[in-house]
Amino acid sequence: MKLNELQVTGLKDLEKKLIREIPVKARSNVMARALKISAKPMIATAKSKGMNGDSSGALSMAIAPWTETKSKTRKAGLFVRVHVGPRRSNKKALARYFGFYGIAPTPKQFKRGIYHGHFVEFGSKGRSPKPFLRPALAAHGPQLIKSFGAIMAQEIERQAKKGVKQK
Helix, strand or coil, X not given: CCCCCCCCXXXXXXXXXXXXXXXXXXXXXXXXXXXXXXXXXXXXHHHHHHHHHCCCCHHHHHEEEEECCHHHHHHCCCCCCEEEEECCCCHHHHXXXXXXXXXXXXXXXXXXXXXXXXXXXXXXXXXXXXXXXXXXXXXXXXXXXXXXXXXXXXXXXXXXXXXXHHC
16 A cells, blocks of 8 residues: 555445445545545644645645546546645635745746645755655544544435435
8 A cells, every 4th residue: 555545445335335325426426525524634634734844834724635537536447536635726825825925926826826745745955854744644544544434324324315305
């Protein structure tokens, strides 16, 4: 297993229930929501550690979960893929970053977005690394996997009830 990937196995009963009770279009949304909810403690830790390596605070402000497009996910042979890290397009974080440094951004700079997360995480020439995502994953990875099953069950029940009301 790579450090940046978690695979959850052993949830066959939940998988059967997901397939039996949830419409096809809603299945990936249910799983993505469960992953995002179970990742909240990890995100909080990453945000607090991200403050240590970024004086503007924009990096920690930009840390959030997001799902990859369905076409990219299917090409990779996955059901759903949730990323956790700095969202390059976070407008509030961009405003904080440019405001902190007194930069009037060009459209190209604004489009490029928050891009310095990997420099903080891994370091660069003349800058030592100040990891924020790897320690958060190490601290919360096992907890994330354990809580995912319970949250997934709740999300399946919630969506199943919602589906019954819509019929």
